Amino acid sequence: MFVEVKNLTKKFKVLKGATGRKAEITAVENVSFEIDKGKTLGLVGESGCGKTTTGRMIVKLIEPSGGKIVIEGKDITHMKENEFKPFRRNVQIIFQDPYSSLNPRMTIYDTLKRPLRIFKITKYKDEEKELIMKTLASVGLKPEHMTRYPHEFSGGQRQRIAVARAIITHPNFIVLDEPTSALDVSVQAQIMNLLRNLKNSLSLTYLFISHDLSVVKFISDQIAVMYLGNIVEISTTDEIFRHPLHPYTRLLFQSIPIPNPKKKIKIPQDVGELPSLLNPPKGCPFYSRCPLAKKKCETLKPQLKEVSPGHKVACFLYDED
Amino acid sequence: METTRRAESFFTIMRRIRKNKMALFGTYIVLAFVGIAIFAPWISPYSPTAQDYTVSLQGPTWAHPFGTDIYGRDVLSRVIYGARISLGISFVAVLVSVIIGTILGAIAGYFGGALDEIIMRTFDVFLAFPTILLAIAIIAILGPGMVNIAIAIAVYSIPQFARVSRGTVVSVKANEYVEAARSIGEGKWSILMRYILPNSIAPIIIQATLRMATAILSIAGLGFLGLGVQPPTPEWGSDLSLAMTYIQVAPYLGIFPGLAVFLVTMGFNYFGDGLNDALNPKLKDR
Numbered sequence: 001m002f003v004e005v006k007n008l009t010k011k012f013k014v015l016k017g018a019t020g021r022k023a024e025i026t027a028v029e030n031v032s033f034e035i036d037k038g039k040t041l042g043l044v045g046e047s048g049c050g051k052t053t054t055g056r057m058i059v060k061l062i063e064p065s066g067g068k069i070v071i072e073g074k075d076i077t078h079m080k081e082n083e084f085k086p087f088r089r090n091v092q093i094i095f096q097d098p099y100s101s102l103n104p105r106m107t108i109y110d111t112l113k114r115p116l117r118i119f120k121i122t123k124y125k126d127e128e129k130e131l132i133m134k135t136l137a138s139v140g141l142k143p144e145h146m147t148r149y150p151h152e153f154s155g156g157q158r159q160r161i162a163v164a165r166a167i168i169t170h171p172n173f174i175v176l177d178e179p180t181s182a183l184d185v186s187v188q189a190q191i192m193n194l195l196r197n198l199k200n201s202l203s204l205t206y207l208f209i210s211h212d213l214s215v216v217k218f219i220s221d222q223i224a225v226m227y228l229g230n231i232v233e234i235s236t237t238d239e240i241f242r243h244p245l246h247p248y249t250r251l252l253f254q255s256i257p258i259p260n261p262k263k264k265i266k267i268p269q270d271v272g273e274l275p276s277l278l279n280p281p282k283g284c285p286f287y288s289r290c291p292l293a294k295k296k297c298e299t300l301k302p303q304l305k306e307v308s309p310g311h312k313v314a315c316f317l318y319d320e321d
Numbered sequence: 322m323e324t325t326r327r328a329e330s331f332f333t334i335m336r337r338i339r340k341n342k343m344a345l346f347g348t349y350i351v352l353a354f355v356g357i358a359i360f361a362p363w364i365s366p367y368s369p370t371a372q373d374y375t376v377s378l379q380g381p382t383w384a385h386p387f388g389t390d391i392y393g394r395d396v397l398s399r400v401i402y403g404a405r406i407s408l409g410i411s412f413v414a415v416l417v418s419v420i421i422g423t424i425l426g427a428i429a430g431y432f433g434g435a436l437d438e439i440i441m442r443t444f445d446v447f448l449a450f451p452t453i454l455l456a457i458a459i460i461a462i463l464g465p466g467m468v469n470i471a472i473a474i475a476v477y478s479i480p481q482f483a484r485v486s487r488g489t490v491v492s493v494k495a496n497e498y499v500e501a502a503r504s505i506g507e508g509k510w511s512i513l514m515r516y517i518l519p520n521s522i523a524p525i526i527i528q529a530t531l532r533m534a535t536a537i538l539s540i541a542g543l544g545f546l547g548l549g550v551q552p553p554t555p556e557w558g559s560d561l562s563l564a565m566t567y568i569q570v571a572p573y574l575g576i577f578p579g580l581a582v583f584l585v586t587m588g589f590n591y592f593g594d595g596l597n598d599a600l601n602p603k604l605k606d607r
Contacts, residue, residue, distance in 0.1 A: 061500050088506040101497040105519040114515075115505040165505065 002037040002205050003058070003173060008067035010053050016278060025277040027053045029229040030067070032304075035222075037172075040199065040206040042220030042237070044213060044252070048274055050229040051209045055175040058207065059093045060084055071173065089119045092166035096178040098158035102150040108161055109146040112136070115169045131168065138201075139164045139194060156187035160194065167198060173205045180215060192218055213256050217241065225249045228275065228285035231304060235311035245313040248286050284316070292317060337599035344595020350588025354581075358404040365398035369555040378571045387577045390560070391567060399555040400577050406556045407585065410467055411536030414474035419529050421475070422482025427521065429483065430490030431513050441487065444480035452477040456539055460548045470549055474536045485528045489521040496520075523600045530593035534586045541582045557582050 008031045016023035028050040035041045043051045056062040058069055060076065069077045071091060076084060095101040102111060112132045115121070122128040133143045139160040150158055159179060166174055176195065180188040196219055199206060210216050216223060217237055224234040225248065233246040244250045272289055281287050284297040297316060304314040338344045357364065373393035381388045387396035429440040447455065459473040493499075494517055502512045543549035544558020552559055557578040564575035 056500075059504055061503060085506050088504065093501075093504045095497045095501060097497060101501050103498045103502070103516050103520070106515070114502075114507065118506045162501070165501070169505070 002039075002072060003035040003207070004068075004070040005034070005054075005058065006032050006068040006070070008032070008054065008057060008069065009065050010050070010057060010062065011065040014278070023278055026229055026280065027277065028057070031226075031229075031231050032067075033222075033224055033231065033234060035173075035205055035207060037205055038199075038203050039221040040208050040219050042216035042223040043207060043209045043226060044211060044216050044223060045226035046211055046274065048277075049226045051226050052177055054226075055093065055177050055207060055209050059088075059091050059175050061093070089115075089169045090171045091173050091175075092169070092171040093175040093177060094159075094162050094166050094179045097182045098155055098162050099182070101162050102158055104150055107147055107149055108136075108141075111150075111161065112146075112165055112168055115165065119169055121169060135164045135168045138167070138198070140190075154187075155183050156190060159183060159187075159191050163191075163194065163198070167202065167204075170202070171204070173207075175207045175209070177209045178211070181210065181212065188215065195219065213252060225252065228277070228280065230285050230314065232286065232315070233311075233313045234304070239308075239311050243311070245307065245311070245318060246286075246315050247290050247292050247317075251289075251291075284314075334596070334599045338595050341595045341598060343591045344598065347588045347591025347593075347595055350584055351592050354404050354408060354585045354588065357401055358408045361401050361405050365395075365401040367395035367398045369398045369402040370394065370553045378567065378574075380571070380573055388571070388573055390563060390571075390574060396560075396574065396577055399560055400557070400581050402555040403557045403560065403578060403581060404585070406467070406550055406554065407537045407540050407582075410471050410540055410550075411474065411533050414471040414536050415478065415529050415532050417471070418475040418478035418482050418532070419525060422479040423486040423518075423521075423525055425479070426483035426486030426488075427490045427513060427518055430487035431494060431509075431517060437487075440483065444483050447477065447480045448484075450477075452535070453539060453542055456543060457546070457548060460543060465543075465548050465551055467550055470540060470543060473543075474539055478532055478536070481532070482525065482528060485524050486521060489524050490517055493517050493520045527593055527597045527600060530589055530596055534589035534593070537582065537589070538586050 008028055009026065010028040011024050011026050014023050014025055015021065031050075031054055033041060043054065045051050053062060057064045058071075060079070060081075064077060067077070068075060071087065074087075076087060079087075106114075109129075109132060112135065113128060116128055116131065122131055132146065136143060136145060141157065141160055141164070145153075145157075150161070153161065159182075163179075179195065180191050183191060192215060195206075198204060199219075206219065208216060208219055220237050222234065223237050223240045224231050225240075225246065226232070227248050233240065233244070233249045240249065241253070244253050275281055275285070275288050281298075283299045283301050284290070284293070285301075287293050287297045290297065294316060300316070302314045302316050302319075304312045305318070306312050307318045338348060371394065373389070375393065376385065376389045377393040378391055379385055379389045379393075385395050385397065387400060389395060390399070425440055425444075429437040450458075455477045456470075456473040459476055460469060463469040463472065499512060499516055502516050507515070540549055540556070541558035541561070544556045544560075545562045547559070547562065549558055550556040552563070560578040561575050561582075564571070564578065567574055
């Protein structure tokens with residue numbers, strides 16, 4: 001097991017209402033998954049479901065409130081920043097918005113040089129320059145791009161720079177937080193191909209976060225579906241696309257556009273809004289929107305259960321009794 | 322924050338200022354006064370302190386275009402040298418307050434929590450006093466003199482720079498590149514110095530320009546009250562005060578030092594406003 005996440009939970013303190021009463025919301029609740037070396041886990045769900053929070057906890061940009069994160073056999077959950085620093089070299093993150101993830105006052109060379117200096121990867125300036133040029137080439141950028149500033153690049157090129165910054169320290173594990181959702185569709189495909197090629201050539205392990213199922217399908221070996229801070233279904237990509245079990249997963253899959261105008265698709269009915277995290281449902285988190293809800297779903301929360309080898313789902317429909 | 326997305330080049334900013342008539346006017350005035358201050362010894366026709374009782378209290382003549390004061394000193398030369406004093410003191414005072422204010426404000430905004438509260442509430446106490454009263458109080462303690470005036474101006478300017486810098490830092494630190502910096506293992510100070518401060522300077526520069534105007538006005542005000550630069554050093558405020566004494570015999574005496582204060586203050590204000598528009602074009606082009 002390369003990355004192991006167990007019962008990961010994040011609670012945020014918020015001020016509620018005009019009176020400023022303190023309340024607590026649970027953004028991520030008891031999330032558990034494992035990623036094998038060289039594999040990709042796709043984490044899907046709509047905005048606000050906690051997928052980004054989960055990704056940021058794993059790279060320790062956010063402190064978890066509970067649970068355990070184990071990377072390469074080491075428990076990093078409660079490491080202090082200075083203890084964790086050596087791990088930062090191996091664990092990187094790529095952000096959604098390449099317009100905001102690059103420092104506008106640093107040239108590309110300076111941006112890429114920082115991780116090398118921090119981890120003392122290169123000894124000499126020549127070596128440093130060579131590695132930066134090599135890394136730029138591997139993400140499809142030219143050496144003359146080095147001296148330019150981020151605003152001189154397009155969105156796709158910026159995302160390539162962000163990828164270069166993430167891989168320059170030769171990490172083993174990268175969290176990709178919606179790396180293509182801020183890009184044009186044509187550029188999305190290029191970046192996805194780049195990410196897949198890098199994964200194979202550098203034998204990287206990915207946690208790929210996205211709301212776009214077609215993108216996730218392209219790169220993932222396994223898919224976990226999140227809803228309101230909970231994983232509701234997890235399985236291999238083939239299995240989940242062939243036999244989606246959870247009503248939410250099915251609803252999500254119905255929303256994928258099919259590139260064939262003749263084929264009629266059943267557009268999901270009005271499914272309403274995501275329940276407020278300030279007032280979460282008592283039973284199944286999906287109860288308020290579920291077309292197949294039963295009485296006990298309102299008060300009892302289904303746990304994630306293995307229904308067939310490697311396929312887990314949290315829904316009472318699949319209980320034996 | 323939108324302005325941090327694109328690194329503005331110096332030329333873009335100059336082009337925008339050139340399009341803005343008032344800003345251009347302000348820029349020229351500021352440049353002219355800076356030139357006068359630097360080249361004062363070469364362009365002033367007389368020594369600013371040389372007394373010549375044979376020409377006491379004369380109106381404008383070819384020999385003395387701005388006239389002479391009670392001691393027969395050339396008013397033109399005094400106005401020229403006055404630019405040195407006013408711009409010099411205010412530049413030093415503003416520079417000191419930019420450095421101290423920006424750093425303290427940035428620390429407050431970046432680290433937040435108790436440190437933020439301590440720094441900013443202390444500055445709130447300073448901000449509660451009217452600036453000129455605070456300056457007078459400081460001069461009363463330290464005594465008059467150029468350095469003390471600079472200190473007095475810096476003391477009331479630091480909290481204002483701290484406020485601007487804190488606010489900007491709070492908004493800049495929400496950018497993803499700050500999180501990206503953490504994810505590559507950058508330390509706190511490195512993040513503050515390399516990622517946050519370079520992206521926070523635009524509002525500080527604008528504030529500094531506007532503050533130059535206030536500082537010059539304060540120096541003249543203190544000089545007028547006799548708390549500023551002491552005679553015989555040429556200073557617009559104290560010259561105005563002297564002119565007031567003889568306003569019935571020589572009403573023209575106060576015109577030129579007063580005009581100098583007015584022009585340079587206006588120049589810095591227009592320049593600062595223009596700079597603000599040039600650095601935040603989105604606010605203007607609507």
